[in-house]
Amino acid sequence: MPNPPARTPDASPAAVDVRGLVKHYGSVEALRGVDVRVEQGEMFALLGPNGAGKTTLFSILATLRTPTSGSALVLGRDVVAERDAIRREMGIVFQEPAIEQRLSGRDNLFLMGLLYGLTIAGARKRASEVLEQLGISDLADRRAQQLSGGQRRKLELARALVADPRILFLDEATLGLDVDARRTFWGQVRSLADAGRTVFFTTHYMEEADVADRIALIDFGVIVALGTPRELKARLGGGIVSLTTDDNLRARAWLSEHGFEPEPGGQEIMLLHADPAAVLPELLRNLPVRVERAEVHVPSLADVFLKLTGRGLEGGSKP
Amino acid sequence: MIRGIVAVVILDLKRFWVDRVRLVVGLAQPLLYLFVLGAGIGASSRMGGGDYRRFIFPGTMGLSLLFSATFAAITIVFDRQIGFFKAVLVAPIPRPAIALGKIIAGAIQSIVQGMVLLPFAPLAGASLGPLQTVEMIGAMALAALTFSTMGVAIACRFNSTTVFPVASNAVLMPMFFLSGGLYPLKVAPHWMQVAAHFDPVAYAVDLMRGVVLGEFFFPVALSLGALALTMVLLVSASVRVFNRGEDDSSLGASRLGWRR
Known part of the structure; x- marks a missing residue:
């Protein structure tokens, strides 16, 4: 402002x-x-x-x-x-x-x-x-x-x-x-x-x-x-959505078309995203395949704190 | 302001009521002075046992009022340690209301303790008529209020429950011994008579003794004036400590250690 x-x-x-x-x-x-x-x-x-x-x-x-x-x-x-x-x-x-x-x-x-x-x-x-x-x-x-x-x-x-x-x-x-x-x-x-x-x-x-x-x-x-x-939490570069579908190939193609960048290779589809928990419902709604398993890894506030200050939360501020 | 004072008084009296057994325990000390110390010293004094007990009854009453009033003030120190006072401090009541409430509540506790001791007067040979009883209660009330002011003035400067009793004893015992509570001031050495003029406890004891024996050491007007002056000075000193702006959480005791 x-x-x-x-x-x-x-x-x-x-x-x-x-x-x-x-x-x-x-x-x-x-x-x-x-x-x-x-x-x-x-x-x-x-x-x-x-x-x-x-x-x-x-x-x-x-x-x-x-x-x-x-x-x-x-x-x-x-x-x-x-x-x-x-x-x-x-x-x-x-x-x-x-x-x-x-x-x-x-x-x-x-x-x-x-x-x-x-x-x-x-x-x-x-x-x-x-x-x-x-x-x-x-x-x-x-x-x-x-x-x-x-x-x-x-x-x-x-x-x-x-x-x-x-x-x-x-x-x-x-x-x-x-x-x-x-x-x-x-x-x-x-x-x-x-x-x-x-x-x-x-x-x-x-x-x-x-x-x-x-x-x-x-x-x-x-x-x-x-x-x-x-x-x-998104400041850490976000989190990861991992999906297992009945047709991973088709899912990857759809994701690429819609601006997502799935990690190449692997049994699961790994997707880096700034806000994985918010994007998951959208994916589940729109993917043209059946999702068998979906997982979200979100960094904790402790991770954020560690990244920003180089120290953990429990340690205390005094060096 | 008035509502704030009333709130603090009710708070302290409720807590006092939880500890009401203190009233009985608090009787032990004055009775010990009256009937054990009194019997021993009385037997060896020119006054004789009976007269001596009658003589020191107002003194032990003073002692009882003095210690119960100061003990009531200890709640200030105690609250500061457990954080309870913070809740009172952030309430929208003026600081002087807290100081005045504490003083009034302490005086009430002290006078109640005194009323428990008063029925022992006849046993000490100090029977009081109806008018004398009224006068006695009036003198007790004045003494209790003065002593409570003294207690609060001391207590508001401490934040340790272990230091306060030691410090207050160091001040109170000399005041009591100098007051003439246990011996007649008029036969005391000259320097003690002079010192007694600066001792509020002496004036309070003298007023009560005057009611019982009919003879005063200090002129009554001087005693009343001295007690009133003590109260005015100490109330304003306490209010100043309670009012101290910076770092309210420590309530003026900040010099004895701060916390983040």
Whole structure:
């Protein structure tokens, strides 16, 4: 975009609009010039290894830290100058537990409601609604410390939802959960996003980032890549479709005619493509032969990260 | 603002109620001072055992209020460690509301602890009439509020639950010993009398003792003024720490270590 629009608070501003964001801790440069724009209603993932600057960016957006330079707007409001106004619009799930373990889930949500300005009756009602919505009403009257890790994380999510926020921020929200609990958790977050809430989350698990609409890869305090999960994977040069048909010769001829370039030779037809999963249905519909077997190899986000940075995701940013 | 304070107070009182057994355990220390230390020292003092117990009852009440109020403030340090406070910090309530809520909640916990100790007054030979009881509760409330302010002012500067109790004891014990809680200030060495003028605990204990014995060391107006001044100074100091802009997540304790 040659001429970015002027930054005036319009009717539907970007959910997150970060420009030239820099954050230093003493001599440590945690963020070295980050630009990100997240639209309303998007589910957006910030993916990177430990120490890449994810939590710092999250904390600035969550109004818990102030940037060294650059600007960050949430829903069109400045996170420093208009802190109090956007706090009303945000729900936040932290890495570490932020519910009072010795109180019941219901009490925790009730108290959060009070902190967000609801009346006593209003806060009680809202607590029940959220518990109902997340399907944890039956756990609500137990002390939080008696719940499982996954149930507690759901309670954290419920806590973030009490104020009915327009945007949800989650920082490594499933740290320490098993695969099953993680899947359930993200399923629930996904349906919140599908219902129109903006979700911005950080993670270092690539399979988690895959549920997002768009992903920003962050490393050493800068965004190294940004796009939909498909786009990012396509950066590797795409993936491979392999097909077995009842008439490979005829299939190859058709493919060549339609602009595809099948690899020569082999029992199967190998086809390199930027987005193999998207092209497969088209092939299956249009090939004039019967396809007996179809396979797609897609590179993982871990492969993408490795290619872009030369290091794996698990290793951490510190050399 | 008011709603924010109320929310913080309800939050802390709910948590206090979970730990209500503390009220009973918290009785042990003052009763120990009153009936064991009191009996021992009283027997060897010119006042005699009975009179001495009656004399130190306001002092042990002060001790009880002081420690329960400071202990209530420890929740600030504790919350900071487990991240619970972050959720409170990102809520749209003004920072001073958090500080004031904490102070009020601590004072309430402290006064409740004091009310549990109060029925032991007759056993210590300090029977109170109806008017005296009202006066006593008033003095206790003032003391509790002052001590809670002190607790919060100290606690908001720490982010370690192991350092805070040590540090607060290092401040509180001298304040208690200087307060005249266990001996009459008027027979204390001159330097202690001078030092007691700078000790808020001394004023609080003196007010309560005045109610019980009918004689004051400090003029009442001076005591009230000193306690009010202490509160004003410490409340504004706490609010300043809570208000500190940069890196809210650490709530002013950032000098003792930061996290990314």
